[in-house]
Structures are given as C-alpha cells and as structure tokens.
Amino acid sequence: MPAVPEGPSAVPEGPSAVPERPSAVPGRSSAVPGPDPNRAPRTAAAGREAALNAETRLAKRLSEAGVHFEGRAYPVSPQPLVLDEAQAGRVTSAAEALHRVLDRVVDAYLASAEVRRHFPHYLPYSRLLTPPVRLRPAARICRFDGVTGRDGTYRIMETNTACPGGVIQNGITARLWRQECGPARGDGPGRSVPQELETNRYAFTEQLLRSHHEQFGRQAGFAVVVNLHGRFTNEVDWMLAQFREHGLRAERVEAAELKYRGGRLTWRGSAVDLAYHKLDQLDLVREESAAAQLRAAADGAVCCLNPLISQCVLEDKAVLALLGDERFADVLGLPHAERAVVERHVPWTRVVEQRETTGPDGATVALLDFAAEARTRLVLKPRHLTRGEGVLVGRWTDARTWQSLLGRAARTRDHVVQDYLPLSVRRVAASGATGGGDMMHGLDVYLFGGKAVGFQCRASYDPVTNIGRRGVLLPVEVRRSPGHA
Numbered sequence: 001m002p003a004v005p006e007g008p009s010a011v012p013e014g015p016s017a018v019p020e021r022p023s024a025v026p027g028r029s030s031a032v033p034g035p036d037p038n039r040a041p042r043t044a045a046a047g048r049e050a051a052l053n054a055e056t057r058l059a060k061r062l063s064e065a066g067v068h069f070e071g072r073a074y075p076v077s078p079q080p081l082v083l084d085e086a087q088a089g090r091v092t093s094a095a096e097a098l099h100r101v102l103d104r105v106v107d108a109y110l111a112s113a114e115v116r117r118h119f120p121h122y123l124p125y126s127r128l129l130t131p132p133v134r135l136r137p138a139a140r141i142c143r144f145d146g147v148t149g150r151d152g153t154y155r156i157m158e159t160n161t162a163c164p165g166g167v168i169q170n171g172i173t174a175r176l177w178r179q180e181c182g183p184a185r186g187d188g189p190g191r192s193v194p195q196e197l198e199t200n201r202y203a204f205t206e207q208l209l210r211s212h213h214e215q216f217g218r219q220a221g222f223a224v225v226v227n228l229h230g231r232f233t234n235e236v237d238w239m240l241a242q243f244r245e246h247g248l249r250a251e252r253v254e255a256a257e258l259k260y261r262g263g264r265l266t267w268r269g270s271a272v273d274l275a276y277h278k279l280d281q282l283d284l285v286r287e288e289s290a291a292a293q294l295r296a297a298a299d300g301a302v303c304c305l306n307p308l309i310s311q312c313v314l315e316d317k318a319v320l321a322l323l324g325d326e327r328f329a330d331v332l333g334l335p336h337a338e339r340a341v342v343e344r345h346v347p348w349t350r351v352v353e354q355r356e357t358t359g360p361d362g363a364t365v366a367l368l369d370f371a372a373e374a375r376t377r378l379v380l381k382p383r384h385l386t387r388g389e390g391v392l393v394g395r396w397t398d399a400r401t402w403q404s405l406l407g408r409a410a411r412t413r414d415h416v417v418q419d420y421l422p423l424s425v426r427r428v429a430a431s432g433a434t435g436g437g438d439m440m441h442g443l444d445v446y447l448f449g450g451k452a453v454g455f456q457c458r459a460s461y462d463p464v465t466n467i468g469r470r471g472v473l474l475p476v477e478v479r480r481s482p483g484h485a
Contacts, residue, residue: 051181054078055431058180065172069467070234075433076173078181080477081426081441081457085193088478091154092452095144095445097341098156099137102314104332105322106131106138109313112331118322118351120413121384122312125285128298131307132215137450139310140211141167141204146345147421147442154443155345155421160386161306161314162281167197167204167446168238170456170473174198177475193478197446197454205242207448212274212303220273220303222249226258228279228287236278248274255279256289258296265296274303281311282384317383317416320349326358347419352380352409360419368410371417375402379420380409393420393463428459434472441465441474 055078067074083091108115109129116126131138143164146156175198183192196203212220223243225236236252243250253267258275265272275293277284284290285308297304313319322328323342334342348360350367359365360377371378375394380402382390394402409415423440430436441459445452455476458465465471 051078054181055433058176059432061176061180062173065176066237067169067172067176068234074169074173075467075472076177077428077431077433077459077472077474078177079429079431080177080182080475081443082477082479083443083455084479085481087148087152088193088455090152091146091148091443091445091455094154094341094345095146095156095447095452096450097338098144098345099139099142099447099450101323101334101338101341102139102159102161102319103137104334104338105314105319106136106309108322108328108331108333109309115322115328115331118318118328119313119316121282121316122285125294125312128285128294129309129312130298131309132300132303134215135211135303135307138307139314139447140207140306140449141447142306142310142314143167143444143446143456145442145444147423149421153344155347156320157347157418157421157442158317159314159319162311163232163276163278163306164446165234166456168201168235168242170446170454171197171201171203172238173473174454174475175201181475183477191479193480195454195476195478196448202242202246203448203453205239205246208274208276208305209246210449211305215300215303216273220248222251222267222270222272223274223276224251224253224258224267224272225276225278226253226255226293228255228283228290230254231280232278239276239278254289255284255287255293258293260292260296260301263299263301265293265302272302274305276305277311281315284308285312315384317349317381317418318351320346320418321351321416324349347421349416349418351383351413352406352415352417353413354410367417368406371406372399372403375399377420379418380405381416381418383414383416391464395420396463423463423465426459428472428474434459437461439472443476 058076058078059073062074062076116123122129139161141164142159142161143166144156145158145160146154148154174195209220225239227233240250240252251267257267258272259266265275285294294308296302297308323346350357352371353367355367356364357367359370375397378394380392392405423442425438425440428434428436428439439459439461440463441457442465444456446454446456457474457476458467458471459474460466460469460471462470467473
C-alpha cells in the first residue's frame, strides 16, 4: 500500500544541553576543597528553585500550546512515574494480547444472538454494527485503563474503545515535559525508551489514514470529525490541523449536517471519505439526526472510526463480563493461550442481574447475594458512563446505599460489578498542579491499530482517578533496564 503522506518532519527540539562542568578551573588548585557548611543548603535551595522554574515554564508552554482540560489548566506534575523497560514490556504485552481477544468478541457478536442479548442497549441497532471486513482489528484507537498489582501483574479494568481522550494531547504534554522537566541530558546515554505517542506527533492521524487506505485502497481526500450537540470537542482542533497538514480537507461537523444519498455520505454537497466520531456512543445510535451516517457506515460507504461495533459493544463495560462469564465460554471459543490472558489480566466482572454464576474464587454464587455480602471487595460501575461518573467503590460505600443501588442495577441491567483492584499509591511532590502527598494512581495504555504506542498515569486523592476531580497527570518515563545500552 502507498505510504501515508508525510507531515511536517520534525518535532521541535528542546532546550540545548547544559555544558558539562569543567574538571578544573584555570589558575586554581585542582585539589578537593574542604567541606563548606553553607554549600549543601545552597545546593538544595538552588535545586528547589530550578525545579520550580522548570514547572513554571512547563505550565506556560502547555497553556501556549492549547493544552487544557475543558477550558481549565491541564494539571501536570513535574514528577514522573518511572517504569523500567522490562516492566513496561510486560504491561505492553498484556494490553496487546487482550486487544487481540477483543476481535473474538466481534466475531461472537456477529454470530451469536445470545452474545447480542448481552448488550441489550444496542439490540435495535445490531444490524448496523457489522465492521468492514478489511478493518481488523476493529478497535483501531483505544486506551486500556488498568493497574499493576503488588505481584507485578497488569490488570485491565476498562477498554475505552469509543473515542478515548488524550490521543494527541498527551503526546504534546510528554514532549513539553521532557524539554522542561525531564531527565538531564547527562543522565546516561540512551537511558530513556521512546514512546511513539511522544516521538511521532502524527501517530493518531496516521493510524486513521492507514485505516481508510486498508478499507478502500486509496488515500482519503476529505475527513470530518463528528460531534453531537457540540459536546466532546477537546482535541478536535488538533485533529483537523493534522489532517490538513497531511493534505486533506478537514471539518468539524454536527451529525445532523451529514446526508446519505446514492451510496455517498456528504457534508454540504462534498463527499466524505473518513469520519472520526467524537461523541457519546448511546447518543449516536439513539439520535435520529445521526441516522444518515450510521447507514453509510453500515453500508461501507465511508471509513467510520472507530467502527461502530468498537464504539458501542467493545466500549461497553460488560465486554469484560462477557470474557469471563462461563455462559459464553463455548460461543467465544477462546484457545488456551487467550483464556489465560483473560484469567490473568481481566478482573472478575459480571452484569448485575438476578442469577447464579461463578464467583471470583471459582465457587457458584447467587450473584446479588454475593455482591451484597462481598461489598468491600467490589466496585459498581455504570456500563456506559465515562470519567468515573457513577462509580461506587464498595469499601467506601455504606451497606444500605450499596444494597439499594444493587437492586436498582439488577432491574435495569445498566451496571457491572467488578473485583476492586486497589490502585498503586505513591508520594507525589507538591507543585502548582497538586498539593502533593500520597496519591493513588493507575496505568493506562494507548493502542493504535493493536499496537501499544504510549502510557498515561493519572493520580488522585480519590479511589476513582479523574483529572477533573482532584486529579493530576504524572508523565510516564520508561528507562532502559540495567545492562542495556
């Protein structure tokens, strides 16, 4: 296939390296001087001042670059989460392996009415969800949210296969952090392991263009980013700018403005080649105004990203319940290696309903009774909400409230219950972005086309980490393991 068009070639370089300190000052003795009682305090104070200056410069550059969180300053700590290369490799391998398993879910959804009933909210629209044959994996752009346990095992709590945030912004943030606050350039050659999300500023856009080429065998000419009612506009301006830098016409459009006639999806008379959805997936299938593009995507008349089955079914938190539920073992037909991936890296999850099932420890349990009694080891999550909305952690919820919400969830089938995975805790230095102290954090992995391209770490004082609720972003620095060049 022809190469994806090249964008502007280089990421701007950071500040030039600080010159090495001379080994001796001309005209002075090179002997080691005696201890200076004032030197340590001066050095510590200078270090604190340098760190504060670097943080101030970072905040200024983030603002100038347009990096924000819903109009507010984007809270980025100057202190990174450091992973060694081996640990990062284990996390990457787990994420990529589970990503491959998700395509088994796509196959099962298309083949099995039982699996389709597991996702009742999309039953009226199931005929629209068949992905283009050439677009596999189906989840072209996603972010797995997870946590590394005390035993070092990475476990994935949510899939985020609709339109995850941070696909461009976090790369910008990482580059600016490295230039202003990152490790000193004399910190050993080759110590830092590159992450594509940081080193290739067009990683997201190039994945979309490759997807279009895979589906149609030609380059896209007109790309749109689709909104509903003006919601979820963060990063859209960057997406449009990058499309244009690659030679495409690009526009942000409302779903209602798209028309489908004669096998062509159009906007104001112009044929659309590629449509990236930045919207709520339930609104997408329920809104009459979005019907034209849904039909166009189902007919394969436009490259719709992510494919609708990824935005709806694979995004649903019940997809993890499907993977571990004994009722679906035969229809999924996972080979031994993929079953092992699920058992090792996916926490016990079930849709809340009145039934018997296998509990986390392998015994048969009455699900609602078990969920009530095991409150302190479980978390209750709405199937479709994002950003931690509506999530309740059992150990921090009183028994009466928990029982009431379980009953309501069983009637609506709108929630899953999941084994609670305690987040990692680390001491974060006070900064302009956070008051510092002990904060809880997870570790998220971005995957483009099934390949891990970068990490994200959100830290918070709350057990549900959210940048918008007392949260802060910790840049993730991957270092080469000892013994590697």
